[in-house]
Each structure stands twice: as structure tokens, then as C-alpha cells.
Amino acid sequence: MxxxxxxxxxxxxxxxxxxxxxxxxxxxxxxxxxxxxxxxxxxxxxxxxxxxxxxxxxxxxxxxxxxxxxxxxxxxxxxxxxxxxxxxxxxxxxxxxxxxTDGLGFLRSLEHHQKYHLPDHPQVLVIGAGGAGQAIALTMAKYGARCVDITNRTIEKAVKLSRSCQVFCESNGISLTEAENGLEKYDVIVNATSIGLSEHDSLIPIPIENSKSSAIFVDIIYNFETKWLRLAKQQGKRTLDGLxxxxxxxxxxxxxxxxxxxxxxxxxxxxxxxxxxxxx
Ligand code: NDP
Structure with a gap:
């Protein structure tokens, strides 16, 4: 039928x-x-x-x-x-x-790209605490991340979300500066903000420089390759877009x-x- x-x-x-x-x-x-x-x-x-x-x-x-x-x-x-x-x-x-299905969709997309060889219990930074950021942070926390830190323009939302993630794993709501200074810690760095959604956007969610060489940069914007992902690629990082x-x-x-x-x-x-x- x-x-x-x-x-x-x-x-x-x-x-x-x-x-x-x-x-x-x-x-x-x-x-x-x-x-x-x-x-x-x-x-x-x-x-x-x-x-x-x-x-x-x-x-x-x-x-x-x-x-x-x-x-x-x-x-x-x-x-x-x-x-x-x-x-x-x-x-x-x-x-x-x-x-x-947003959170599991994110997790499956990461798992599917086996070339990324994620550690079993990755340390994850989620930038953004809106709908998508919440789904990604909580799902990663529930399904095996060692730590999920969240940073957001409105820091209170990041702190609130980290409290929910703490049910499953270590989690901190942190400022953008703290995230930037500690970037080397993370295996997966996710942009779940709308920064970059306009092709002419000159902003990037966080500078790439301090990250470790094996880190994966994921930008869940799918309409085109964002400036942030392009920069990450240029610096030899592994990247995944939102498609x-x-x-x-x-x-x-x-x-x-x-x-x-x-x-x-x-x-x-x-x-x-x-x-x-x-x-x-
Ligand atoms: P929300 O409106 O719920 O959240 C937006 C987030 O972006 C908030 O964390 C907000 O921070 C932040 N933000 C917005 N503008 C700025 C700015 N100028 N500077 C810093 N932070 C900013 O949207 P969603 O969570 O639903 O969507 C976020 C992104 O994810 C969108 O680009 C969307 O296209 C994409 N997306 C992709 C999906 C996919 O399947 N690939 C699925 C769902 C979404 P604050 O809290 O301070 O306002």
C-alpha cells in the first residue's frame, strides 16, 4: 500500500x-x-x-x-x-x-568512516549546545566516550548539558578559551554551531593549531565544505562533513x-x- x-x-x-x-x-x-x-x-x-x-x-x-x-x-x-x-x-x-535519530546518526557516521580509527573511548569536544550539540554530546557520552567536553557561546547552556552528560562519563562545560588552550586533549572535535553556515562566513568555531595530529575534525554543516574544515584539511587533519x-x-x-x-x-x-x- x-x-x-x-x-x-x-x-x-x-x-x-x-x-x-x-x-x-x-x-x-x-x-x-x-x-x-x-x-x-x-x-x-x-x-x-x-x-x-x-x-x-x-x-x-x-x-x-x-x-x-x-x-x-x-x-x-x-x-x-x-x-x-x-x-x-x-x-x-x-x-x-x-x-x-540525530545523535545515533552522528555516531554511525563516525563509525562508518573506519579510516578514522577512533580510539575505543575517545575524548570529545563538542562546540555548540543547541539541538544538534545536545544530541551529539549526550549520544557520545552514552555510547562510550571517555570524556565529552562542551563549549558554547552561551556558556550556561554548555554547563547544563555537561551535567546531563555526567550521568554517562566525565564531562565539563568550558569556555572557548579553555577549549582552545586544551585542544590537544581531544580525539574528536565537533562543530555543532551554525558558524560557517553561510558560505561567506569568515568566522571559524575554534582555531585548529593546538590540536593533536590524529584528531578528527567534524563539521555537521553539510551544504558545502566549511572554511573550518578546509583549514583543518590544509593543516593535514582528518575531516568529516555533515552529509x-x-x-x-x-x-x-x-x-x-x-x-x-x-x-x-x-x-x-x-x-x-x-x-x-x-x-x-
Ligand atoms: P540551534 O539553533 O539549536 O543551535 C545553534 C548553536 O549555534 C548554538 O549552540 C548557538 O550558540 C550557536 N551559534 C549560533 N550562532 C553563533 C555565533 N555567531 N557564534 C557562536 N555560536 C553561535 O541549531 P541546531 O543545533 O539545530 O543546528 C546547528 C547546526 O547543525 C546548523 O548549522 C545545522 O545546519 C547543523 N545540523 C546538521 C545536521 C546533520 O544531519 N548534518 C542535523 C542538525 C543540525 P548559543 O547557544 O550561544 O545561541
């Missing part, structure tokens, strides 16, 4: 999710459709009621609704409850269940909806082509 899925957010026009999911439907020979729903904050509650009323099978949730949607759902899985945010909704026989995270979080959503992970082989090249077309 044909099913309808989609994504709700505002702004939403630049999302790659429909390309990704339609590609997987085609690959799996199913006729489902993935639609973009532009939903403003004041429309959110009605839109969620619409998922039930229209029999939509599930949706992804993006900025600015990941936290605000929670009161309108019937239940949350453990990951979404831990993160306090939802990026995937499954309509199970009229009950809407919220999931969060693999996007693909893995999407693949885990797909599994919540269709019961199996899609084949991932061709997706990276497919989406990089799409991005190139957009930038042409």
Missing part, C-alpha cells in the same frame, strides 16, 4: 530529505511519497493533528519544532526522552510516537518507518551531486 511521509519545518525549502527518501523508496521498489510541509510555529499543533487525521504514516521534524512538538505526541522512545527533542514521528495505528550524519539519521528514521535500514552505498554521491546542482 502507498504511504505518505514527509518533513515539517520552517524554513524548509532547502531540505535534502525528500531526495534521500524518494531515492530509497525507488531502490526498495515501494511507491511511498515523501512530502515537504512548511509548518510555522503557530500551525504546529494543527499540523500534528493533521498527521493523524490524514493518516500520514510518519514525518521528520526539523527547526524550529524539534522540542515544541513533544506535548502534541502520544509517546516518546528512550532516545528522544533523553535528548528532549524529536526529529522523527511514527504514526502507529493512530498513536504518534516521537524518536530522535554522512544527515544520511545516517535519515536511514534510522527510514528503519523506524519501514522496518529495515535502506542500502546506503550510493547515497553520499547522489546527495553531493544534488548539492552541486544547487550551487551551480
Amino acid at each position: 502507498k504511504r505518505l511521509y514527509g518533513i515539517i519545518g520552517d524554513p524548509i525549502e532547502h531540505t535534502l530529505s525528500p531526495d534521500m527518501h524518494q531515492f530509497w523508496y525507488h531502490q526498495d521498489h515501494v511507491a511511498h511519497h515523501y512530502h515537504v510541509f512548511h509548518v510555522t510555529k503557530d500551525q504546529l499543533e494543527t499540523a500534528v493533528q493533521g498527521i493523524k487525521a490524514l493518516g500520514i504514516s510518519g514525518c521528520n521534524v526539523t527547526i524550529p519544532h524539534k522540542v515544541a512538538i513533544i506535548p502534541f505526541l502520544d509517546d516518546l522512545d528512550d532516545e528522544a526522552r533523553m535528548l528532549g527533542a524529536v526529529n522523527t514521528v511514527v504514526n502507529k495505528n493512530g498513536k504518534l510516537i516521537g524518536y530522535n 554522512p550524519m544527515l544520511i545516517f539519521q535519515g536511514a534510522i528514521s527510514y528503519k523506524h518507518w519501514l522496518g529495515h535500514l535502506p542500502k546506503l552505498n550510493d547515497m553520499d554521491a547522489f546527495l553531493r551531486n544534488k548539492l552541486e546542482e544547487r550551487h551551480a
Whole structure:
């Protein structure tokens, strides 16, 4: 039977999710459709009621609704409850269940790139304590990091997030200066801020110089290679952009909806082509 899925957010026009999911439907020979729903904050509650009323099978949730949607759902899985945010909704026989695949998507993308040979229990620095920073910090802490430090423009948010991470491992909320001075400690350094989101952005999240030679620099921005990642590469560092995270979080959503992970082989090249077309 044909099913309808989609994504709700505002702004939403630049999302790659429909390309990704339609590609997987085609690959799996199913006729489902993935639609973009532009939903403003004041429309959110009605839109969620619409998922039930229209029999939509599930949706992804993006900025600015990941936290605000929670009161309108019937239940949350453990990951979404831990993160306090939802990026995937499954309509199970009229009950809407919220999931969060961002953190695991990040972790799987890192594991997938085996060339990085991560230590079993890496020391991680997360720059940014917004939705994505929270998902990454808590997931890394829960799934085996030795230490997760967080730095953020608004330091209070970093300290608060580190307290939640302390349930799982050592974690500190630190200033940008402390992070910069102690950069040599970290195996994985993640930019989870919006710095660099504009191609003309001259800011970088943190200088690269003090890091150890084996450190991996991850920038979860996926639209293009950020200035920070370019600089890290130029200095001989290992780098990972945000596209693999996007693909893995999407693949885990797909599994919540269709019961199996899609084949991932061709997706990276497919989406990089799409991005190139957009930038042409
Ligand atoms: P949020 O709005 O929740 O958080 C934004 C974060 O960026 C906060 O930590 C904020 O700090 C910081 N920030 C914003 N502007 C500045 C600035 N000028 N200087 C310093 N810090 C700044 O957004 P998300 O967490 O949802 O998204 C963050 C980034 O991650 C975006 O670029 C987004 O595109 C990307 N992303 C990628 C995903 C992927 O799958 N690859 C998935 C989700 C997000 P403060 O708290 O002080 O405001």
C-alpha cells in the first residue's frame, strides 16, 4: 500500500530529505511519497493533528519544532526522552510516537568512516549546545566516550548539558578559551554551531593549531565544505562533513518507518551531486 511521509519545518525549502527518501523508496521498489510541509510555529499543533487525521504514516521534524512538538505526541522512545527533542514521528495505528535519530546518526557516521580509527573511548569536544550539540554530546557520552567536553557561546547552556552528560562519563562545560588552550586533549572535535553556515562566513568555531595530529575534525554543516574544515584539511587533519550524519539519521528514521535500514552505498554521491546542482 502507498504511504505518505514527509518533513515539517520552517524554513524548509532547502531540505535534502525528500531526495534521500524518494531515492530509497525507488531502490526498495515501494511507491511511498515523501512530502515537504512548511509548518510555522503557530500551525504546529494543527499540523500534528493533521498527521493523524490524514493518516500520514510518519514525518521528520526539523527547526524550529524539534522540542515544541513533544506535548502534541502520544509517546516518546528512550532516545528522544533523553535528548528532549524529536526529529522523527511514527504514526502507529493512530498513536504518534516521537524518536530522535540525530545523535545515533552522528555516531554511525563516525563509525562508518573506519579510516578514522577512533580510539575505543575517545575524548570529545563538542562546540555548540543547541539541538544538534545536545544530541551529539549526550549520544557520545552514552555510547562510550571517555570524556565529552562542551563549549558554547552561551556558556550556561554548555554547563547544563555537561551535567546531563555526567550521568554517562566525565564531562565539563568550558569556555572557548579553555577549549582552545586544551585542544590537544581531544580525539574528536565537533562543530555543532551554525558558524560557517553561510558560505561567506569568515568566522571559524575554534582555531585548529593546538590540536593533536590524529584528531578528527567534524563539521555537521553539510551544504558545502566549511572554511573550518578546509583549514583543518590544509593543516593535514582528518575531516568529516555533515552529509554522512544527515544520511545516517535519515536511514534510522527510514528503519523506524519501514522496518529495515535502506542500502546506503550510493547515497553520499547522489546527495553531493544534488548539492552541486544547487550551487551551480
Ligand atoms: P540551534 O539553533 O539549536 O543551535 C545553534 C548553536 O549555534 C548554538 O549552540 C548557538 O550558540 C550557536 N551559534 C549560533 N550562532 C553563533 C555565533 N555567531 N557564534 C557562536 N555560536 C553561535 O541549531 P541546531 O543545533 O539545530 O543546528 C546547528 C547546526 O547543525 C546548523 O548549522 C545545522 O545546519 C547543523 N545540523 C546538521 C545536521 C546533520 O544531519 N548534518 C542535523 C542538525 C543540525 P548559543 O547557544 O550561544 O545561541
